[in-house]
Amino acid sequence: MEFKKKTKVSTEIPTASMPDIVFMLLLFFMVTTVFRQFSGLPVELPRAKRIEKLEAKKNVTNIYANVQGEISIDDKLVRVKDIALLMYQKRKANPKLIVSLKLDKNVKMGIVTDIQQQLREADALRVNYCSKYGE
């Protein structure tokens, strides 16, 4: 009885479709990349443990405040009493608005309260105290 010769199994990985895969990944990252629009003020965020992620970036408006008492929204320095009007317009354009407060950990609660009162005035009630994880 004659044995059939074993067919040689190809051991090479097919690389012909690799560019397609890479291009697919590339497209994904190109679509998801958002170049930073606003940089804000340099602040040192406070630390907390029970932090949650903000879901939709497009609904978020950042308010920065530093120790010197400067407040910045969308790269513009604003006065406390102007926040209400500005946020009201944003709130009208997007009812799902979330305000992310990026405040320096050394600011005094006086400023925080003033900002909050302005936000209540503007009916922008979803607030996020931006903080880093840690002790």
Place this chain on the structure above:
Amino acid sequence: MLLEKKKEREVAIPTSSMADIAFLLLCFFLVTTSLDLDKGLQLGLPPKGESKPIPKKNIASILINAAGEVAIDEKETPVSAIRDIIKRRLAENDKLIVSIKTDRQTPYQVYIKVLDQVKMAEATKISIAEPEQ
């Protein structure tokens, strides 16, 4: 004279390096993409002009003074103990509302620490009282 036969020209675009180019672009976008979303403590502010009288037994009032010292119902407490105290009081009374009151000079960091502790105690009804002027 012998005419040379015209050589057939190669018309295919070389695609062997396409993968390399794609990888290069991919690397660039991988590096520049920031998938890190903002994280923080989330809170809903009360609508303007809303104030309801609440029976005093349902309130746990946390006071933070200008020096960052914390007191729960007039008893001075270290920040790290807030979680257990609030948890215990929530177990006794599930209608408990945690009220956080600060001074205008209170450091923001202490306020976040206290809020963090209260959130860790699974308290959902948190009220932010206005500081006294």
